[in-house]
Amino acid sequence: MSVLLELQGVTAFYGAIQALKGIDLVVNEGEIVTLIGANGAGKSTLMMTICGTPAARDGRIIYDGTDIHAMPTHEIMRRRIAQSPEGRRIFARMSVYENLLMGAHGGDQVAAAQTMEQVFVMFPRLKERRDQRGGTLSGGEQQMLAIGRALMSRPRLLLLDEPSLGLAPLVSKAIFAAIKALNRTTGLTVLLVEQNAVQALKLAHRGYVLVNGAITMQGTGAELLARPEIRAAYLEGGH
Amino acid sequence: MAYALQQLINGITLGMIYGLIAVGYTMVYGIIGMINFAHGDVFMIGAFLSLIALTGLGMLGITYVPLALFLTLIFAAGIAALYGWTIERVAYRPLRGSFRLAPLISAIGMSIALQNFAQVAQGARDKNLPELIPGGFKIFEENGFVVQLSWMQIVITVVTVALLGLFTWLVTKTSLGRAMRACEQDMKMTSLLGIDVNRTIGLTFVIGAALAAVAGLLFLLYYGSINFYIGFNAGVKAFTAAVLGGVGSLPGAVIGGLAIGLIEAFWSGYASVEYKDVAAFSVLIVVLIFMPTGLLGRADVEKV
Ligand SMILES: Nc1ncnc2c1ncn2[C@@H]1O[C@H](COP(=O)(O)OP(=O)(O)OP(=O)(O)O)[C@@H](O)[C@H]1O
Ligand SMILES: [Mg+2]
Numbered sequence: 003m004s005v006l007l008e009l010q011g012v013t014a015f016y017g018a019i020q021a022l023k024g025i026d027l028v029v030n031e032g033e034i035v036t037l038i039g040a041n042g043a044g045k046s047t048l049m050m051t052i053c054g055t056p057a058a059r060d061g062r063i064i065y066d067g068t069d070i071h072a073m074p075t076h077e078i079m080r081r082r083i084a085q086s087p088e089g090r091r092i093f094a095r096m097s098v099y100e101n102l103l104m105g106a107h108g109g110d111q112v113a114a115a116q117t118m119e120q121v122f123v124m125f126p127r128l129k130e131r132r133d134q135r136g137g138t139l140s141g142g143e144q145q146m147l148a149i150g151r152a153l154m155s156r157p158r159l160l161l162l163d164e165p166s167l168g169l170a171p172l173v174s175k176a177i178f179a180a181i182k183a184l185n186r187t188t189g190l191t192v193l194l195v196e197q198n199a200v201q202a203l204k205l206a207h208r209g210y211v212l213v214n215g216a217i218t219m220q221g222t223g224a225e226l227l228a229r230p231e232i233r234a235a236y237l238e239g240g241h
Numbered sequence: 242m243a244y245a246l247q248q249l250i251n252g253i254t255l256g257m258i259y260g261l262i263a264v265g266y267t268m269v270y271g272i273i274g275m276i277n278f279a280h281g282d283v284f285m286i287g288a289f290l291s292l293i294a295l296t297g298l299g300m301l302g303i304t305y306v307p308l309a310l311f312l313t314l315i316f317a318a319g320i321a322a323l324y325g326w327t328i329e330r331v332a333y334r335p336l337r338g339s340f341r342l343a344p345l346i347s348a349i350g351m352s353i354a355l356q357n358f359a360q361v362a363q364g365a366r367d368k369n370l371p372e373l374i375p376g377g378f379k380i381f382e383e384n385g386f387v388v389q390l391s392w393m394q395i396v397i398t399v400v401t402v403a404l405l406g407l408f409t410w411l412v413t414k415t416s417l418g419r420a421m422r423a424c425e426q427d428m429k430m431t432s433l434l435g436i437d438v439n440r441t442i443g444l445t446f447v448i449g450a451a452l453a454a455v456a457g458l459l460f461l462l463y464y465g466s467i468n469f470y471i472g473f474n475a476g477v478k479a480f481t482a483a484v485l486g487g488v489g490s491l492p493g494a495v496i497g498g499l500a501i502g503l504i505e506a507f508w509s510g511y512a513s514v515e516y517k518d519v520a521a522f523s524v525l526i527v528v529l530i531f532m533p534t535g536l537l538g539r540a541d542v543e544k545v
Contacts, residue, residue, distance in 0.1 A: 091430040095426060103416075
């Protein structure tokens with residue numbers, strides 16, 4: 003397995019507040035890796051720092067052999083990294099269709115049309131609502147749209163920040179199944195942040211535990227699921 | 242009746258020019274939430290560029306009017322676009338993310354700089370241009386009063402409507418237009434989709450400046466006389482038009498422009514020419530007090 007993404011001693015700050023304190027993390031090509039941690043641990047910050055906003059202050063972020071940590075966000079994302087961010091960030095005054103097109107910005111139109119059909123197969127709900135404004139979708143529909151938009155660029159590395167937030171259990175199950183299927187069939191590499199740690203650890207090949215901006219534990223999904231301290235902190239007490 | 246019709250025609254013509262300038266205010270405000278006070282002065286620069294081009298073409302012996310005007314339009318819009326890009330690059334971009342008033346102050350400074358530059362380079366006196374598009378139609382006559390529709394007014398209307406149509410297509414249908422609207426809604430998300438936000442904002446200034454330059458050319462042709470100060474007056478009126486229409490709304494800018502043009506024409510026709518600017522500015526104050534979102538300003542109903 004080749005390394006697709008490697009973080010070495012990455013720190014990030016919001017003004018004077020340090021949100022990441024020297025993160026070392028590896029994501030191999032074709033893996034699903036999950037990041038778990040309490041609220042405020044720095045999970046979303048880590049996802050955003052990979053994308054250069056906020057940019058890492060120290061350390062290196064090596065993606066596909068290149069250090070990307072000092073690049074502007076749009077250049078990082080053009081290397082076929084896509085993020086479905088926390089809070090969904092749907093363009094409220096654009097239709098579902100336009101939101102999806104935004105995901106394929108700069109690509110060719112025929113490929114975009116094909117990818118969109120695949121997204122519609124995955125989320126038939128979006129197809130029904132094709133011309134509805136993003137801002138008037140339900141929370142769950144917006145989440146589907148955020149994931150669909152991220153897939154529109156046919157990414158190699160997909161960053162998903164709490165994709166099941168606000169979704170009914172059945173829908174969230176379907177989304178996890180879809181991620182797994184994509185990973186199996188296309189070899190899509192996924193870095194996943196999830197509140198529902200059980201579901202995430204079951205899905206993922208490996209996981210990292212983030213506490214207060216630092217990684218405290220790592221292992222395969224099964225290993226982490228078996229650790230009593232994880233069970234106590236994130237699986238039983240946490241919910 | 243005849244007199245009113247004439248004022249209507251004059252008002253619409255004037256309104257077209259204001260609308261063309263107002264689009265630039267509205268677009269920039271829509272994207273970065275900043276009032277680009279130097280925009281009126283880009284319009285003024287556009288008028289001077291047009292005058293220079295027309296004079297130059299005349300010396301070169303290119304006197305076939307449609308060709309000369311077309312070349313002038315390309316020249317003025319092109320150079321003004323360069324001005325627009327440069328202004329954004331040197332005066333606004335470095336201040337992005339700074340406190341809210343900073344770019345506004347910078348814009349006022351830029352406006353004064355452009356005025357002074359034009360004054361030094363072109364002199365303070367009015368510059369004149371002979372009428373290039375003479376003649377027109379007599380629409381009808383009533384008690385000896387002739388209602389005229391000049392060729393110039395037709396040209397202004399056709400050019401404006403065509404440009405606004407083109408521009409609306411650009412914003413609603415093209416990928417650049419989508420990127421502009423995306424920046425307007427969420428810049429961070431836009432950059433997460435691989436779009437260069439700075440470039441998109443720069444292009445917005447470029448397009449706005451090009452439209453303002455066309456307005457400058459039309460103004461020059463219509464009035465036949467310009468000076469370094471026309472940008473302030475036309476700028477404030479176009480800004481009023483943008484506010485009246487609802488800042489951020491493209492059709493609003495056009496409707497606002499027409500409204501201001503009509504108010505000014507009818508006020509000059511029936512009340513007093515001296516106070517026509519006062520009438521337009523009173524509208525700005527009234528709108529700001531009673532209708533801050535303007536006629537077509539968006540009511541934000543969306544989930545967060
Ligand atoms: N824009 C910001 N400005 C200042 N501080 C921030 C900002 N965003 C996040 N923080 C702080 O950085 C820390 C990490 O936040 P982050 O959003 O990464 O946590 P998280 O692990 O994603 O939490 P959650 O599970 O609640 O989503 C928190 O203490 C938070 O308050
Ligand atoms: Mg988070």
